[in-house]
Amino acid sequence: MEILDKLINVALIAATLRTTAPILLVALGGSFTTKAGIFNIGLEGQMLVGAFFAVLGSIWTGSALAGVACGVAAALVFALVFAVLVVSFKANEVVVGLALNILAGGMTISLMKAIFGTRGSIVGHGIVGLPKVQLPGARDLLGSWAPLISGFTPLVYAAFIAVPLLVVCYNRTRLGLYIRVVGEKPEAAEALGISITRVRYIASLLCGLLAGLAGAHLSLGYITMFTENMSSGRGFMAVAILIFSNGDPLKVLAGCLLFGFADAFSLRLQTFGYPSYLVLTVPYVVALIALFALSYRARPRIIAETLESMRKLLSVDRNTEPGGKNPQ
């Protein structure tokens, strides 16, 4: 019991929120492309360049905010390339996404070597991290539970605030509606005169924006350094979440909290002397199990849908047959 107490406490929940934030930001970004009907495996790379250029911008300007802007700008460039190739040139989205991920990995390492002359990681060099926001009154209100709402870097708050914003966007705004129509029924969108290309570009760029924020949070908020491939699969976990949440912001939040918890828990287990290599697999294993379990659960629905569409097809056939080709 004592061990359990040590493992699960306020600090762990606060850590969960901290580890959830980057994956939540990037998954919410991917929610736009998912809803618009694009399978975006390139989240990982957008996040990575976001993290790298955030550090670069922060060093050059001495301002964390400018760093975040740099990170977002870099991720937007990647998102734009993705959109040009996938939306305009109709290239295969998996191939383009994977290639952009590889490009991001190679480019950040090459630039790191060129600019800092080192391999591995950038520490120091005057990186300005994001400040921690202490909410006034949190301590009076919650006492020892105050770390749950106070003392995070700004992008943690941004991540959680973005969830209701996205819900509103999808349900109450014209853009959100357009994105959903383009994703679910492109023919209907075309018939309504909505430009599929334009909507998909907007969705891709919104995705890049949030992925860039996620990257900036990794290197300026979560910790204040950049290391090779520091996104370490978070983008792919986000894609896993997007597959089984279908991009719905609230389900995305639930999935991200699960992975954030797995992440925080594995960090915590390490401090208790469990072999770090095994413990580090925990988030990935959780993601895989969730992916498999939820696709298993989705199975009856697929069958029901198939049956329904077959029935529709058959009834349409029956209706058209007598009047059409087979007049007796």
Added chain:
Amino acid sequence: MKDHLHAVSGQVIAIGVALLMGAIIILMVGESPVRVFMTLLRGAFGDQEKIAGTLLQTTPILICGVAACIGLRGGMFNVGIEGQLFLGGFAAAWVGFAMPLPAGIHTLAALALAVVAGAAWVAIPAYFRARYNTNEVVSTILSNYVAVLLTSYFTIFLFKRPGGWSETPPILATSYLPEIFAFSRLNWGLVIGLVLAVGVALVFRYTRWGYGVTMVGSAPKFAEYGGVNVKRQGFLVLLLSGAVGGLAGGVETLGVHHRFMEGFAPGFGFDGLIAALLANGSPVATIFTALFFGALRNGSLLLEVDTSASREIITVIQALIILSVSAQVLVRKRGDSQAGERRWKF
């Protein structure tokens, strides 16, 4: 034939564009593109040892490329070759150091276990892909991370060489893949790769099973009406692809490193996938694209020594090649249909 020529010329133009963009990036990191490309060329083909080194690097890329081709033909993206390679490599090393067997049989047993390990590692994603349509791209990517960490755990916590650092004991000499020349570590693994590429190409071309796989990949509905069990076929395709990925790891262990260590063969799985994509899923064409990437990789070793650029610049060039190849739709004729194409085709 004309179609072939058209396809190849398109690929060549794309590579040219990519090299041009690569040159711009090299300028950005403060190096001379001419110097970098010349160094790459010298590092890849400078003398007979360099050429042997290039072929040595080509071997795992080729085998991984064949693994990717098998998946792509059947409409499956096996992005988990990297993980299968790591597990295969470890499995072969384990047979190599833990099971004394007569020479020859030892090598075969080690390769066999590597194949089994690779197939076993992809079995769960393959099962869920075939049965419940779980996206195999994501599940195989995520399983890569687990594979790398798991083999590191085996190496460091269970089978560490006493006094060594994050590596297993060396394998017994009876399990080595013999070397071809005295001056290089180049070994019979390359021959295995070449035979495998040609063999797989022949299977796809001349057997009923191979035709069925290609049909499932390019027109699953048609294949289903034609009586192919699409689900079982998909499962088998991924399993086979994983088995070949495991073999790549086994060859790398038995032929090159003679032990398993942390950070073993980084990136060969992805290089193989890219080589297969560039070859448009043809195992024979993969021989040439793998050679190209092997040359880049071997050349990049000299790059690190002779210039200030990092060797990852070749990863950038590879990614640019794939991007510009995928953008080729721009130059494709308008009349070309998009509908009946394989889903991985550029």
